[in-house]
Amino acid sequence: MLLLIALALAGWGVLAAMVLSMPGGGAFQDFLSLCTTTTPALGWPSPAEAGSVLLMWMAMALAMMMPTAVPAAMACASAKGEGGAFSFIAGYLVVYGFFAVASSVLQLSYGALVATMPDLEGAGLALSGSVLLLGGLYQFTPAKLACLARCRRPAERFQRVLAVSPQKGGFAFGLHEGVFCIGACWLLMAVMTVLGMTNLVWTAALAIIILAEKMTEGRLVPWFAGMLLVVWGGALIAASPAGQALLARFLG
Numbered sequence: 001m002l003l004l005i006a007l008a009l010a011g012w013g014v015l016a017a018m019v020l021s022m023p024g025g026g027a028f029q030d031f032l033s034l035c036t037t038t039t040p041a042l043g044w045p046s047p048a049e050a051g052s053v054l055l056m057w058m059a060m061a062l063a064m065m066m067p068t069a070v071p072a073a074m075a076c077a078s079a080k081g082e083g084g085a086f087s088f089i090a091g092y093l094v095v096y097g098f099f100a101v102a103s104s105v106l107q108l109s110y111g112a113l114v115a116t117m118p119d120l121e122g123a124g125l126a127l128s129g130s131v132l133l134l135g136g137l138y139q140f141t142p143a144k145l146a147c148l149a150r151c152r153r154p155a156e157r158f159q160r161v162l163a164v165s166p167q168k169g170g171f172a173f174g175l176h177e178g179v180f181c182i183g184a185c186w187l188l189m190a191v192m193t194v195l196g197m198t199n200l201v202w203t204a205a206l207a208i209i210i211l212a213e214k215m216t217e218g219r220l221v222p223w224f225a226g227m228l229l230v231v232w233g234g235a236l237i238a239a240s241p242a243g244q245a246l247l248a249r250f251l252g
Contacts, residue, residue, distance in 0.1 A: 011062025091174020129236030139226025147183030
């Protein structure tokens with residue numbers, strides 16, 4: 001669907017514009033900024049800062065998730081016609097709009113919390129590792145696999161639903177598809193708070209993983225991604241001051 005591709009390109013364009021607008025130290029520093037982690041701003045945000053975070057989450061959702069919805073939108077167009085496909089996209093966008101708002105509130109709240117609790121600032125490495133670890137462990141859970149199963153083979157699923165409820169419209173399909181796809185990938189998207197919200201390299205990598213999960217069968221892709229995140233998160237926790245203290249206690 002051209003509309004989904006256009007929305008995805010718009011998301012990438014916004015993220016790229018944010019990267020280019022960041023103060024940097026030349027081409028090399030600009031490249032490094034794409035490959036290193038960032039931390040959220042601390043303190044209570046101004047309206048402009050809050051709007052920027054919301055825009056980043058919305059752009060990231062468009063860039064990462066719109067391409068993965070193409071098979072479902074095509075299936076909906078086949079079942080309900082072009083109007084049904086546009087309704088599907090509208091429902092899908094509503095779900096991810098709410099997700100972007102909720103994610104922005106959580107991220108900004110975390111920044112405000114850390115500002116009021118200075119002791120947390122030194123725990124950044126451990127907290128980042130914990131997010132990666134949780135994201136990896138979620139890849140192995142029944143909830144992840146159940147939601148992922150609902151995101152695969154949309155044409156077959158739509159036909160089964162229409163056989164029971166022929167009056168069901170594209171907007172409802174979009175809502176349901178969005179909810180289950182968030183259930184399958186919300187912690188993968190949360191990993192971006194560790195990797196950097198405007199980090200184009202990691203955004204692209206996670207988008208490819210999410211698309212591969214939907215387009216393949218079985219558990220190989222989600223479990224492979226899960227193992228990488230678990231090892232990476234565990235390494236960050238082990239390298240943090242808290243992790244070093246625990247290792248010293250057990251090994252000493």
